[in-house]
Amino acid sequence: MTSTTEVKEATGRRAAATWRRVAKLTLVAAFWVAVWQVIAWAVGRDFILASPVDVALRLGELVREWDFWTTVGLSLFRIALGFVLAALVGSLLAALSGAYRVVDALVSPLVSAIRSIPVVSFIILVLLWADASLLATITSFLIVLPIVYGNVYEGIRQRSPTMLEFAVVFRVPWRRRILAIDAPAILPYFVAACRTGVGLAWKSGVAAEVIGVVDGSIGEKLYRAKVFLESADLFAWTIVIVVLSMACEAAVLRALRRAPGGVA
Amino acid sequence: MSGVVGADARPIRLRKVTRRYGDLVVLDRFDLELDEGRVTAVMGANGSGKTTIARLVLGLDAPDGGTVDGVDGRSLAAIFQENRLCEHLSAADNVRLVLDHADRDSVVRHLRGAGLPGDALDRPVRTLSGGQRRRVAIVRALAGDADLVVMDEPFSGIDTRSKARLIDYVRGRLEGRTALLITHDSKEARRFGARVVKLGRVTKPGRTA
Numbered sequence: 001m002t003s004t005t006e007v008k009e010a011t012g013r014r015a016a017a018t019w020r021r022v023a024k025l026t027l028v029a030a031f032w033v034a035v036w037q038v039i040a041w042a043v044g045r046d047f048i049l050a051s052p053v054d055v056a057l058r059l060g061e062l063v064r065e066w067d068f069w070t071t072v073g074l075s076l077f078r079i080a081l082g083f084v085l086a087a088l089v090g091s092l093l094a095a096l097s098g099a100y101r102v103v104d105a106l107v108s109p110l111v112s113a114i115r116s117i118p119v120v121s122f123i124i125l126v127l128l129w130a131d132a133s134l135l136a137t138i139t140s141f142l143i144v145l146p147i148v149y150g151n152v153y154e155g156i157r158q159r160s161p162t163m164l165e166f167a168v169v170f171r172v173p174w175r176r177r178i179l180a181i182d183a184p185a186i187l188p189y190f191v192a193a194c195r196t197g198v199g200l201a202w203k204s205g206v207a208a209e210v211i212g213v214v215d216g217s218i219g220e221k222l223y224r225a226k227v228f229l230e231s232a233d234l235f236a237w238t239i240v241i242v243v244l245s246m247a248c249e250a251a252v253l254r255a256l257r258r259a260p261g262g263v264a
Numbered sequence: 265m266s267g268v269v270g271a272d273a274r275p276i277r278l279r280k281v282t283r284r285y286g287d288l289v290v291l292d293r294f295d296l297e298l299d300e301g302r303v304t305a306v307m308g309a310n311g312s313g314k315t316t317i318a319r320l321v322l323g324l325d326a327p328d329g330g331t332v333d334g335v336d337g338r339s340l341a342a343i344f345q346e347n348r349l350c351e352h353l354s355a356a357d358n359v360r361l362v363l364d365h366a367d368r369d370s371v372v373r374h375l376r377g378a379g380l381p382g383d384a385l386d387r388p389v390r391t392l393s394g395g396q397r398r399r400v401a402i403v404r405a406l407a408g409d410a411d412l413v414v415m416d417e418p419f420s421g422i423d424t425r426s427k428a429r430l431i432d433y434v435r436g437r438l439e440g441r442t443a444l445l446i447t448h449d450s451k452e453a454r455r456f457g458a459r460v461v462k463l464g465r466v467t468k469p470g471r472t473a
Contacts, residue, residue, distance in 0.1 A: 162344070162346060162348050163348055165324050165344075165348075166342075166344065166348040168324070169323075169341070169342045170340070170341060170342075170361075170362040170404075171339070171340075172361060172362060176361055180350045180353060180357075180361050181350060184350070184351075184352050
């Protein structure tokens with residue numbers, strides 16, 4: 001049995017470790033911001049490289065504008081939708097491929113082809129075939145789908161054969177089997193796919209918005225920053241994308257920790 | 265779970281069963297009939313095919329020749345050589361996983377009856393000791409009312425002092441049920457009053473070949 005003192009000591013140790021980690025990250029960030037500032041001084045031209053101070057001030061202005069929040073909300077919704085659909089469809093296809101050889105024979109080559117096609121080809125095709133408002137969703141969907149499919153399929157193949165035998169002998173109902181045996185085995189692979197997929201969904205989704213100059217999107221803001229040589233805007237929106245991507249990854253991993261056997 | 269099968273159930277019988285792994289012939293035209301409602305023990309040296317027999321009876325392996333009859337339609341339970349537990353689930357949840365209508369109290373009663381301490385019931389089984397994990401695997405197979413129970417070295421990893429109590433629990437649960445016991449230990453077979461089959465020949469109940 002652990003005493004109250006031991007619990008308090010363990011909590012204290014964890015808090016100290018968290019503070020050490022935060023302090024280390026802050027120092028590293030401060031170092032690189034300082035390097036950025038020195039280079040900005042050396043370059044001496046705002047439109048080529050804005051200083052961190054200029055970027056921070058611009059970001060401060062942006063967050064006070066209503067337009068900033070609608071832009072962020074719209075891009076977030078479109079890219080997150082593409083990611084979620086890819087996670088669902090990729091997992092479903094992987095499960096069907098794992099269960100039926102004919103599905104595997106049909107789907108695996110298609111997914112391999114999707115994986116090999118350059119992002120820009122997708123973007124141009126979607127621009128030809130669909131409304132620009134769907135561009136970020138379809139592009140992020142097509143980029144994330146092969147990652148989720150490949151990982152979940154591998155997770156299915158790596159399930160313990162001895163545990164599957166146990167389920168057969170005891171005739172464990174399929175719902176219980178999925179929760180107790182399949183999901184915990186596949187989850188680490190799914191988590192790895194999500195970690196990679198969230199970042200790629202943002203990269204490809206915003207790239208699609210830039211190329212398609214999608215109205216009211218983050219990509220459009222980046223495009224305008226390029227056209228008008230507004231380096232501070234470019235950096236500010238880039239920081240926003242990084243923060244959104246990290247926040248999405250954290251939210252997805254947090255949700256997966258609650259899944260059966262969750263160890264994300 | 266269907267409960268103990270009636271007298272009209274076909275006997276479980278391996279007839280002229282042959283099983284090969286590559287060039288290695290593990291069983292060669294092997295015959296075995298399990299006694300209905302009691303324990304049949306199979307003994308033999310390492311590599312003599314004891315586990316292969318268990319796998320054939322459970323339907324996890326198919327014979328290269330001969331037939332395995334009488335298993336279809338029966339509900340099965342097994343204590344495998346390895347525990348095969350869901351590591352992230354608690355002891356109680358591992359047992360409930362295989363039971364259709366199990367209230368927590370009855371599962372706890374079974375686990376305590378097999379000698380699992382109270383503080384081990386709700387912890388993930390990955391945090392339990394080897395002996396505690398073995399107990400969970402045993403209770404999982406016996407808490408229900410499967411028609412046929414296959415036990416492959418069920419008491420491996422259990423210390424001698426705890427073994428007697430655990431055997432009492434298992435004997436109580438097997439009463440009136442058909443079971444196959446794979447073991448090295450002739451004393452174990454005797455404790456179950458089992459008909460002992462040494463691979464290749466049958467002896468009288470309670471005696472080892």
